Amino acid sequence: MVRRQCICGAPLHGLDAQGPQMFGFIPSSSLAHYNYDCEFDTGVTLPGGRVFEQCLECGAMTLCEYPTLDGSLRGDDPLITYGPGTVYEQCDIASVPMTYRSFRALMSSGVTGGVMYSQAFRANLAELFRTDERHMPSWKVAKDAMLDVANNALDEWWYASVGRNFIVLYEDPKVPQIVSAWHRIPGMAIKNSDIVRINGLNADPRRHGASDTIEMAAERELEIPDERRAALRIGNQARLRLIESGIGIGRGMRELASWSSPEALAGGARLFDEDAVVELTDTSFGIRHAVVRDDGHDEQVDLLTRHDVVAKVACTCDVAQSRHVCAHIVAMVLEIARRYRFRITLPTPVEHTHGAMTRTGGAAQIDRAMFDHYADVLDVIHEDDADGPRYDWLTSYIEPFEAPSTPLYRVEFLTEGPLAVYNVGYCVYNEVVLSFIDIVISQGDHDYMRTLRRYGLDKDVSIPILNVDTLDAELIAALVTMIVYRERRNEGYLAECLESGVLMRLLRRLRDIDGVCGRLV
Incomplete structure (x- = not known):
């Protein structure tokens, strides 16, 4: 059949x-x-x-x-x-x-x-x-x-x-x-x-x-729930729009000014000031969808991110249909920055007086009190490059780990029922920890075992025996990477490091060395 x-x-x-x-x-x-x-x-x-x-x-x-x-x-x-x-x-x-x-x-x-x-x-x-x-x-x-x-x-x-x-x-x-x-x-x-x-x-x-x-x-x-079904339908429609008329970007969201025209930036900042982004939805397929109200018309804007990079954008307005980034897309990105609290640098100073985001001197400043317990992959977008290695992409997780809005992990079992012969437990991490794992794998020390050997340490060194307060940034970054990779071989190891405070001690020491004090703005 x-x-x-x-x-x-x-x-x-x-x-x-x-x-x-x-x-x-x-x-x-x-x-x-x-x-x-x-x-x-x-x-x-x-x-x-x-x-x-x-x-x-x-x-x-x-x-x-x-x-x-x-x-x-x-x-x-x-x-x-x-x-x-x-x-x-x-x-x-x-x-x-x-x-x-x-x-x-x-x-x-x-x-x-x-x-x-x-x-x-x-x-x-x-x-x-x-x-x-x-x-x-x-x-x-x-x-x-x-x-x-x-x-x-x-x-x-x-x-x-x-x-x-x-x-x-x-x-x-x-x-x-x-x-x-x-x-x-x-x-x-x-x-x-x-x-x-x-x-x-x-x-x-x-x-x-x-x-x-x-x-x-x-x-x-x-x-x-009906609202989730509606979001899934929106995601399916957004996917088709991105395929049919999407604009390939391939750049970071923070680099908005490099892939948008001055006209689009100015128009988008104006729409953002006017709270024109009336809807912002996480749908499916990794797509975020927004409705931007402009002169009485609602434009449908879609943005596809892959690995912290904007892959494609689309909008129903005439400008975007001619394959140019429009003001509605810019307004959506600024609204995402406000919601997920990261900085967008604009080429010219623009003053904003209301909302969670204000821009002075061309930089976006975020009211952190609104997002004390929130973090995901968008949180770890880097700020201005420093002369040497910077680790704020790791230390930004200190606050979400210390005061999570939901438990960082839980243990579940593959078997059910009171007469189950085997009970195999598995550790399930929430989105914050998954984002942390993702960023460490993509940006961590890929040669961490060689780094540990250079310091005279085994690849599975017991971290509690180390004096964390004397470690330098390179060694700490290697140890954090080791924790994440060991999780793949020994499931639950990352949870143990969170429970014992080992990971937090490493991140706090790294924050002190890095000199950024855990700030995200």
Whole structure:
């Protein structure tokens, strides 16, 4: 059976789907697209590969027929647990279970990891290599292009985990930072009889108690608030606008003046002063959406960030439709700076007298009292470059760690029920800690083991035996990086360092050396 109609009633096209609603999933379990010169179109025919179609009406994701190298259908191939027609409904990220938030649980859960991309990625990649979609580069070449920071605007691909219960997109595989997710709707699966028989023979005592590893953990549909459903719909529409008329930026948000014209900066500052940004929403796919009111008209503005860099922007006004950054985009960025408390430097002095942000001497000053307990990846955008190494991107986490608005971590278990044989605990960190892990991995001391050896220390040195007050900045940065990387081998180690105060002592010492006193403005 192949589903020809979405659960909302909209028609589906299956493998004939074209455009941004078609998603291919390339598995990394065999590492075929990493280690071998696998042709681009061969990827989804590998064991574990998938093709999905996203409904343009409701955002649901439907599993298509599984393609083969010769174009035939696989029928009852036991490699496929559920056949074409299985429907995944887009869900709130908060609904994603801990299995997909923990590195160790994810790697041991049987979930398939890999790269998920849309048809728009094919077009972008072909343009990057100056070819057409009939002569695509191999996946080995494509992978290198995706990892190159110069191609951060090469959007429409994500690292992904595809299980029986969820499809989860990540921005970075090293840090389970979720971008968007879909939940399989109970009762919508077209089961494979061979897999049903194999599961019946499975004698693993954890099978019936595991929270998400074998079968549906929840026998009911997720209850998603109406406002969140509305935000997901806005995100899907914003994604299409970014694909159709997005402006590639590839620069940091703080560098607003370098990718905006003086006219756009002046107009955006005026709109910001007038509180013209009447709506700012975190949607899906890593997209922020804003509504900017200008002369009685509401303009829809979308901004896609990847790894702390603005990848693309879009606006419905005429200026942006002609591929120029407009005042509405500038106003949105300034509003993001106000909400997430980081500095935007303008080329000319502009006085602002109300709101949480004021600009004097061309710099934005933030009322920190409004955001005492908030931090995410936007918090750690750097300030003006100093002559030597600066570490305010690390010490900015002191305050959120000391007075978090929600617990920094919690422990959950993969098993359920009072008679569970095994209880394997996993540490689940909140967004603040995940942001900290992300920034350390991307900007920390990549040669921290060599640095530790140079100081005569082992790569797993016990930090409590050290006199932290005598350590220099380079060694502290290496120790912080060691803590984060050790978390990947010894889950819960970072939580122990937070609980014991070891990490805070290192960060406070680093703040004293750096001389910035933890300020973010």
